[in-house]
Amino acid sequence: MQTNTEIANRPAAAPAVAPLLSVKNIEVVYDDVILVLRGLSLDVPKGAIVALLGANGAGKSTTLKAISGLLKTEDGEVTRGEILFDGERIDGTDPDKIVRRGIFQVMEGRRIVSDMTSLENLRLGAFTRSDRNVAADIDMVYDYFPRLKERTGLAGYLSGGEQQMLAIGRALMARPKMILMDEPSMGLSPLLVKEVFSIIKQINRDLGVTILLVEQNARAALSVASHGYIMEQGKVVLDGTADELRDNEDVKEFYLGGAGDQRKSFKNLKSFKRRKRWL
Numbered sequence: 001m002q003t004n005t006e007i008a009n010r011p012a013a014a015p016a017v018a019p020l021l022s023v024k025n026i027e028v029v030y031d032d033v034i035l036v037l038r039g040l041s042l043d044v045p046k047g048a049i050v051a052l053l054g055a056n057g058a059g060k061s062t063t064l065k066a067i068s069g070l071l072k073t074e075d076g077e078v079t080r081g082e083i084l085f086d087g088e089r090i091d092g093t094d095p096d097k098i099v100r101r102g103i104f105q106v107m108e109g110r111r112i113v114s115d116m117t118s119l120e121n122l123r124l125g126a127f128t129r130s131d132r133n134v135a136a137d138i139d140m141v142y143d144y145f146p147r148l149k150e151r152t153g154l155a156g157y158l159s160g161g162e163q164q165m166l167a168i169g170r171a172l173m174a175r176p177k178m179i180l181m182d183e184p185s186m187g188l189s190p191l192l193v194k195e196v197f198s199i200i201k202q203i204n205r206d207l208g209v210t211i212l213l214v215e216q217n218a219r220a221a222l223s224v225a226s227h228g229y230i231m232e233q234g235k236v237v238l239d240g241t242a243d244e245l246r247d248n249e250d251v252k253e254f255y256l257g258g259a260g261d262q263r264k265s266f267k268n269l270k271s272f273k274r275r276k277r278w279l
């Protein structure tokens with residue numbers, strides 16, 4: 001039985017849970033002059049898979065690099081806005097410190113070390129760790145991706161799909177709170193895309209890893225994500241739950257097959273309405 005005092009001491013309403021990652025109105029400039037992100041905002045709740053969709057050159061990879069700090073290695077800089085992870089500012093922080101905070105980026109094009117074996121690549125992913133569970137985590141990665149265990153040669157000789165699996169496995173070895181994935185479907189057959197995305201979903205569910213997923217394959221991304229953002233020319237032009245986006249006529253036309261090369265600007269379409277964000 002609850003006493004009246006206990007009931008009276010209860011907060012009136014549960015406090016809103018702050019997102020794990022919050023990108024607030026950021027501007028990104030390369031080489032001091034090339035403005036690529038123009039006031040981009042997005043939130044990723046803890047434990048969620050959120051999709052970031054958009055055509056070539058929209059600024060998806062730039063967004064991920066702004067979060068992981070890798071922009072610095074390309075002479076890029078966040079010149080406005082802020083990025084909060086777990087409630088703390090991370091914009092301007094060095095990439096290795098961001099990895100230690102718990103964010104790991106799986107780069108576009110896999111970027112595994114081709115003249116090392118899979119096992120060596122996996123060990124490399126654990127470079128920030130000093131605990132003794134590395135061997136157990138290698139077994140865990142092999143459980144998710146059994147074929148990696150069978151391929152003992154150099155990683156450079158793995159198939160495209162296997163290299164993608166290795167890149168994801170290497171990210172898991174860092175025991176991250178959050179993984180930023182840049183186009184995991186790139187260059188994979190439809191069957192393999194299905195397989196890789198089902199493992200992404202499994203990893204999210206089993207390990208509670210939060211995932212920000214950049215994709216051109218909207219169908220695959222929205223099949224695993226709970227929420228999605230669509231960006232164009234350095235800005236978010238539409239966002240919603242995965243179901244809302246899947247049902248949206250313009251998204252269907254643009255990203256789920258339909259328009260083909262006839263694409264106009266998303267902004268001219270009927271459903272475009274950018275919510276004003278006072279950030």
Ligand SMILES: Nc1ncnc2c1ncn2[C@@H]1O[C@H](COP(=O)(O)OP(=O)(O)OP(=O)(O)O)[C@@H](O)[C@H]1O
Binds near residue numbers: 063
């Ligand atoms: N290091 C860089 N220096 C200068 N400009 C860059 C750099 N990297 C990207 N850009 C420019 O920024 C814009 C966005 O690029 P970005 O790679 O973020 O797009 P994307 O949405 O990931 O595209 P894709 O789907 O083709 O991977 C492009 O116009 C690109 O030319």
Ligand SMILES: [Mg+2]
Binds near residue numbers: 060
């Ligand atoms: Mg990209």
